[in-house]
Amino acid sequence: MSDNSDxxxxxxxQDLRILVADDDPVSLRVLEGSLRKWGYQVLVAKDGNExxxxxxxxxxxxxxxxxxxxxxxxxxxxxxxxxxRSREPVMYLILLTARTDHLDVVSxxxxxxxxxxxxxxxxxxxxxxxxxxxxxxxxxxxxxxxVFDLELALNQVKQLRGLLPICMYCKRIxxxxxxxxxxxxxxxxxxxxxFSHGICPxxxxxxxxxxx
Numbered sequence: 001m002s003d004n005s006d007x008x009x010x011x012x013x014q015d016l017r018i019l020v021a022d023d024d025p026v027s028l029r030v031l032e033g034s035l036r037k038w039g040y041q042v043l044v045a046k047d048g049n050e051x052x053x054x055x056x057x058x059x060x061x062x063x064x065x066x067x068x069x070x071x072x073x074x075x076x077x078x079x080x081x082x083x084x085r086s087r088e089p090v091m092y093l094i095l096l097t098a099r100t101d102h103l104d105v106v107s108x109x110x111x112x113x114x115x116x117x118x119x120x121x122x123x124x125x126x127x128x129x130x131x132x133x134x135x136x137x138x139x140x141x142x143x144x145x146x147v148f149d150l151e152l153a154l155n156q157v158k159q160l161r162g163l164l165p166i167c168m169y170c171k172r173i174x175x176x177x178x179x180x181x182x183x184x185x186x187x188x189x190x191x192x193x194x195f196s197h198g199i200c201p202x203x204x205x206x207x208x209x210x211x212x
Contacts, residue, residue: 021051048073083112092133
C-alpha cells in the first residue's frame, strides 16, 4: 500500500505535532524522517530532560514517541510525570524500547504509556501505532466538544429567555402548553431557583385585619 493511499489520513496527520525523543542520533533521524514522510509535524528531543520540557510546555505535542532508556530522564519516568499532573492535557504516549519481557511492557504501560514499539522498530508497525494514537485523540476531542455542547445546552435550559406572557390582572404566566401558572411555579420549572414565602409591608397593611 502506498504512503499516499489515504488522503483523509494525510489531512489529519498535518494537524498533529509529534515529539520523538531518543539519545541515539541515527535512531532519532530515522524516526523524524519517517514521521515527516507520513505527513506529521515533528519536534525532536535528544535526551529525557529536553523531552520533558517540550511535553510540559503549554503548546506541547499531542503525541510523543519516547525512547525508554535516555540520559537525564527515561521514557517511563516522563510518562509517569505527565500522568501525575492534576490537569493533564490530552496526550498519547508511545514508548520505544528494546525490552521485550512482558513484565517490562506491563511496567511501561502502568507508568502511563498508551502503547509501545520494540526496537529495532518496523516502519509499518510504527505508522499503524501512531495512527491509532491519532484516532484516539480525535475521538477524545470529539467527546470533549460534545460534553461542552451538552453543558451549554443544559445551562440555557435553566435560564429564562425572551418575552414572558403574563396576565396583567392575576400575574399568572402562560407556559408553552397554553396553561397559566403562578409566577413561582413557572420560574421553579424553568430555573434552579427556590422560593421562601413571606409578606411585604404593603400587603400586610391590607390583610392585617384578616390575620388578627
